Amino acid sequence: MKRPTLAVVAARAGVSKSSVSRVINGETTVAPEIRDVVMQAVRELGYVPNAAARNLVTRRTDAVAVVVSDPPKGVVSDDPLFSTVVRTVSRELEAVGRRVVLMLAESDESRARVERYVAGGHVDGVMLVALHGADPLPAALARMGLPVASFNRTAATDVPYVALDNAGGAELAVRHLLDRGRRRIATITGPLDLYESRERLEGYRATLRDTGRRSIVALGDFTRMSGAEAMRQLLEDDPDLDAVFAANDLMAIGALRTLHQAGRRVPDDVAVVGFDDIEAAAYTTPALTSVRSSMADQATATVRLLLALIKGGPRKPVIMPNDLVVRESS
Amino acid sequence: MKRPTLAVVAARAGVSKSSVSRVINGETTVAPEIRDVVMQAVRELGYVPNAAARNLVTRRTDAVAVVVSDPPKGVVSDDPLFSTVVRTVSRELEAVGRRVVLMLAESDESRARVERYVAGGHVDGVMLVALHGADPLPAALARMGLPVASFNRTAATDVPYVALDNAGGAELAVRHLLDRGRRRIATITGPLDLYESRERLEGYRATLRDTGRRSIVALGDFTRMSGAEAMRQLLEDDPDLDAVFAANDLMAIGALRTLHQAGRRVPDDVAVVGFDDIEAAAYTTPALTSVRSSMADQATATVRLLLALIKGGPRKPVIMPNDLVVRESS
């Protein structure tokens, strides 16, 4: 079952290859009757251009690599970030007619594979989701000269990114807890090699400092399990705490479980606020108050940034605002 | 910044293009010293083969399309299925050196795009996740003669698939509830155009029938919200029910919320069992009993099936077993 080529279509239509090519590529300098006869032949033969041949000569690929760089322990099998981001990005890119090549970079080996692939010129640009601060990949990709846009801020300062107002979001959360009359407000941080985590922590610290209160900090890594563990730690260290700000919802969910197991009532004994406002936040018991940051919007913004870069636009970061969604947990 | 070609490498190494090609492709009929000098040149020049040129002549693409066909309402932004499946599949395919082209089919337009793309011979095979029973895509793809493997059973009978023992899983859940002394056991179904849903419902019905009990059924669509809604319905229709089997965990989570809001204690008043054992199931309040079905294993099996098909293997379905994970909710 051999697919027809340009030449076959041309023969069928009784015109030259060049004309068929022009019609296929929507050039305007084609007489209507030629256009029609070519389209007719295309339809009859079910002709589809061979992309390999095309981009061999044009050097364009119309493809974008979406690279999710996440250490192996990030085996959060149902991490909502992955789902939301990949899905949104895919939708957005397909809408502008670009192919999405998904690549996971979970190890040195797969990172090398990504570099090789990108260096191979198989894509017009790279959208990067690098969830680990010490990740060498952003810098490596930036060095290749290909357009790269990152979903989050990375250590590679020359990679344009989209970011949230993390400190502002944390402040929103903490002020809300203070307004509710909470006095001993702890936090569970994300992995501190990530800007997101550091900024959220800094926002928390600064807000408490401004009101003359001390910080109570436990380290997490953005997973449910780490949230549960950190909450246990906090209860042990400071049994009198009356509120927790978790740097993401997944950890807040883990914290809720620990609090439940420890017999603390939420929000009566301990108020909980998360960050991200994922879908699941509305379905916890009690429903979770959270800083809304629309990962989908952030993902869309990143795609727009990348497309702009590919067109030769300026390499400047984008900052997204966020707000607070108050539910039962606080 | 032009990338070096085979010819350049050949010139540098002082050998023919053919020899370089042989080395690059790991053919064994090459003298070691030639191999070495070629590898040296490749390294020095940073040569990466041009995939377009290569697959123009070989007709292989080393790429696989992963098509997620999901109606627009499936905008479950953090659906764990998507995340788990896409991630696992990607990992598995990259391990065997294949590129993953991710495509969403959410509308007629995008479905047409997928068909056109696949027809264009850009991929060696298609892994399909078609979450809608009436989806015309599986049949359309099957018609193209390209290897297609589906993550779930579809209406297109000629598409090889991987499936769970859905009826068996449902029976496991219902028997467990009966063993716990529950007598009025309701179910929340998935969308009934899906085999999964129908089989789980049938397993539930058959088990109750065997023990002389009647079915209490509410319809859901696999989303949290539909689970919450269905649970409301059930409480209204049959206030005395003492157990619910939800056809997936997301709906079980929704049901938990409704039960909480309605003041029913779980499991004291109403026991709840879900299906899938997603990560979140362990973090609900109370933690959710669920039929474990490892979507990851199912995804892996589908990839294996697809790779086998590409190699010319037999087109036969694979059935996966499942078991029950008992937690606090039952």
Next chain:
DNA sequence: CACCCCTCAGGGAGCGCTCCCTCACCCTTC
């Protein structure tokens, strides 16, 4: 020693497409 076979390197056609260049033709203008 002659012959044959086998191994392995090089030459070159050709994959399907784009795009530059040429050229035919028609319309305009003097």
Next chain:
DNA sequence: GAAGGGTGAGGGAGCGCTCCCTGAGGGGTG
């Protein structure tokens, strides 16, 4: 009516690679 310009079709080179074919050379055999 001849010349010039503009429009649009066709010819063909060439993108970078693979793979078939040719042929050189070495070793084994009778």
